[in-house]
Amino acid sequence: MRNPCVAHRGWSSRAPENTMAAIRLAIADPDVEWIEIDVHLSKDHIPVVIHDYTLRRTTNGKGDVKSKTAAEITSLDAGNWFSQKYQGERVPTLDQVLKEAVGYCKLNIELKTDGVRYPLIEEKVLECIQAYNAEKEVVITSFHEGALYRIRKLSSQIRTGLIIDGWRNTLPKELKELGSDFLSIGYSRLNKERIAMLKSAGIQVMAWTINEKRAIRKAAELDPDLMICTNYPERWHEARLKSVNR
Known part of the structure; x- marks a missing residue:
């Protein structure tokens, strides 16, 4: 099993999601290749890393x-x-994460x-990425196709990707x-x-959100290049170890 591990909102099973604590845990593990984060814009147009449109669920x-x-x-x-251990952990800006x-x-x-x-989220996120010369280190994704069109108009260097919880055979054409x-x-x-259809069209595929070891192993069996997005990178490790020891 060589499937890339993506830490969903950072290592969100061990630290509060989308915080520097969760992100640092993921960075510290050399086997975690990717971290998935969520970005909104503040009132003063600063990209901030938080999942919900509202503050109530994950902040005070x-x-x-x-x-x-x-x-x-x-x-x-x-x-x-999440835990008293993480009392005082803050919502980070995208700049801090980068x-x-x-x-x-x-x-x-x-x-x-x-x-x-x-309306300015694409420009502001791109400005942050470009400030760190990180164009080759990121992929920008969204459920909203218009945001992806906007990114492509603003930059030819940044990779983009569609998020979807469904299937249609026209997806390769739509992505192109x-x-x-x-x-x-x-x-x-x-x-x-x-997966074979997508790969033949040159599309990298990430499956979300897979949190059980058995499901991680089943996903890995679909294709060795399938990226596995999980809240539990430790279970990805366990599934990988079991696969090796078979």
């Missing part, structure tokens, strides 16, 4: 991310909900946008039209034939 704040400045968001406690990850671990940066909510060579797809939608 309230309201929409877009209604708060970056200073307000990064002052919130983003760790106590500063520590570039050169050590690749980043799958998901743009959390519906095409209306954050988007200028994308990456697909992030719900694991249950995949089989060997579909």
